[in-house]
Amino acid sequence: MDESLENSGNTLTSHFFRTEYGKLVAVISRYLGNHHVETAEDIVQETMLRATSHWEMNGVPDNPKAWLYTTAKNLSLNTIKRGKYQRDYAAKNSLKPNLESAVPFSEELIADSQLRMMFCCCHPSVSENSQIALVLKILSGFSIQEIAHAFFSNTETINKRLVRGRKQLRQVSLELVNEKVINQRLDAVLKTIYLLFNEGYFPSSKNEIIRFDLCLEAIRLAQLLQESKSVQLKTDLHSLLALMYFNVSRFNSRVSKDGKVLDLKEQDRSLWDENSIQTGMQYLEEVTQSHKISKYALLATISAHHCAAPTYEQTKWNDILGLYDQLLSLEQSPIVALNRAVVLSEVEGATKAIEALEVLASQSDIGQYYMYPFTLGELYKRNQEWDKALEAYQNAQRLTANPRDKELLSKKIQDLVPNLPSQLS
Amino acid sequence: MREFLLLIRSEESPKANLSPEQMQQHIEKVGGYLQRLTEEGKMKSAQPLEMEGTMLSYQNGKIIDGPYNETKEIISGYYHLLANDMEEAVAIAKQDPRFEEGIWRVEVRPIKRVEGIN
Numbered sequence: 001m002d003e004s005l006e007n008s009g010n011t012l013t014s015h016f017f018r019t020e021y022g023k024l025v026a027v028i029s030r031y032l033g034n035h036h037v038e039t040a041e042d043i044v045q046e047t048m049l050r051a052t053s054h055w056e057m058n059g060v061p062d063n064p065k066a067w068l069y070t071t072a073k074n075l076s077l078n079t080i081k082r083g084k085y086q087r088d089y090a091a092k093n094s095l096k097p098n099l100e101s102a103v104p105f106s107e108e109l110i111a112d113s114q115l116r117m118m119f120c121c122c123h124p125s126v127s128e129n130s131q132i133a134l135v136l137k138i139l140s141g142f143s144i145q146e147i148a149h150a151f152f153s154n155t156e157t158i159n160k161r162l163v164r165g166r167k168q169l170r171q172v173s174l175e176l177v178n179e180k181v182i183n184q185r186l187d188a189v190l191k192t193i194y195l196l197f198n199e200g201y202f203p204s205s206k207n208e209i210i211r212f213d214l215c216l217e218a219i220r221l222a223q224l225l226q227e228s229k230s231v232q233l234k235t236d237l238h239s240l241l242a243l244m245y246f247n248v249s250r251f252n253s254r255v256s257k258d259g260k261v262l263d264l265k266e267q268d269r270s271l272w273d274e275n276s277i278q279t280g281m282q283y284l285e286e287v288t289q290s291h292k293i294s295k296y297a298l299l300a301t302i303s304a305h306h307c308a309a310p311t312y313e314q315t316k317w318n319d320i321l322g323l324y325d326q327l328l329s330l331e332q333s334p335i336v337a338l339n340r341a342v343v344l345s346e347v348e349g350a351t352k353a354i355e356a357l358e359v360l361a362s363q364s365d366i367g368q369y370y371m372y373p374f375t376l377g378e379l380y381k382r383n384q385e386w387d388k389a390l391e392a393y394q395n396a397q398r399l400t401a402n403p404r405d406k407e408l409l410s411k412k413i414q415d416l417v418p419n420l421p422s423q424l425s
Numbered sequence: 426m427r428e429f430l431l432l433i434r435s436e437e438s439p440k441a442n443l444s445p446e447q448m449q450q451h452i453e454k455v456g457g458y459l460q461r462l463t464e465e466g467k468m469k470s471a472q473p474l475e476m477e478g479t480m481l482s483y484q485n486g487k488i489i490d491g492p493y494n495e496t497k498e499i500i501s502g503y504y505h506l507l508a509n510d511m512e513e514a515v516a517i518a519k520q521d522p523r524f525e526e527g528i529w530r531v532e533v534r535p536i537k538r539v540e541g542i543n
Binding site for chain 2: 011015016018021045049051053054055056057060141142143
């Protein structure tokens, strides 16, 4: 046997390239300076490309990380030697080790670099849209196409967000992220992680795999914060982790085999992932001990109630309604009020919930958000008021531009048809 | 058994546009394919080639650089394999998972055998 084929028995852990991409870009960016994050990305892409060409034929080496790190280091040193980056490289007054002697990059250096990058991507001067795109591209190793795919968007839109985001990112120094900054801006970073998770979590029959990866990525980023000693107050972080673990436990039960999106009532609860629920419970336990009430803690507790209920009917709707009232007292959000109405319908019936929604619409502009008529439609359907349900679904369809939502609504409308008075009779 | 040289040709590098996740899938698929053939004793050697190199030719009594191909096509690797006949070699080449993802070309050439010499 050819000796080059001997070590082809090694395998890579799942998402190895994607995760290592994020680690390497974060580390190399620190050496090149925050003006050159894109150059760092090019270097890492080239590293991965070399690895691909070599490993596909010769097999995965015994220590794939070391292979990548050495190649990335050499490519970085070549780039630095070419001069353009000399100034940024020379202007180092931080604690990071010299690049020549930094390989293999220590876990501390990697974790510290990723944390810095995370806080820079979520800098207040970067718009929310761009923040998520930057995090996914730079820290999570997703391609523009993959981000577009997961977001039901196109590559031009995502590219625009990235270009705008990168421009802002150049003004933000990776080296200025310190413990004070981390604790001041933790809320903003948690919010981005939460939005990222929700983007992946929205139910749909399409792109399930890549969006599940988005949810796992949000959890991975939160775990990075969880492992960091620089993050002092972790209560909100634990609440967010609990919330994400509870929600992700239901991921695989939300779409039927024939591609139909299933709501909580229709899901097969035996498919819920027990491990994720247990992990969520552990994080929630730590939150409960701190006696701090926060948005994430309330949302996590609500989600825990769903996970713990043996059937939809046996859900503790009264308790959940109380939690929604607490949420509303923290933040007067029309969207929270909208969700509360759904819970109210389980406690006091659909008619009461419809009344609550009508009051809500008169006090806010929630009526312009497609989820409002969507929810109304669901409630009318439950009351067997078919005409009103149809009208509400059609309103919802008009208010959303997202093909994913339009498709879901078309299905809802189709399901109504047998109940509508026939046009011929 | 006959020996075959399979030349993997591509324009620029089809892999350059793959995302990290897709690169990993590429390694796993192509690597698995090569490993299987190696275990079956059919693959003698498989190597990638650097994307750079030089072309020498002999002209007017001296060795010169070039001429270089006008096309962007480049040989990016080769397989040295054993097969019963051309038909089997082609069948093996067709199974290469790299065809699923880009503009690859594989040239299948039997290695010349002269009876009594090799």
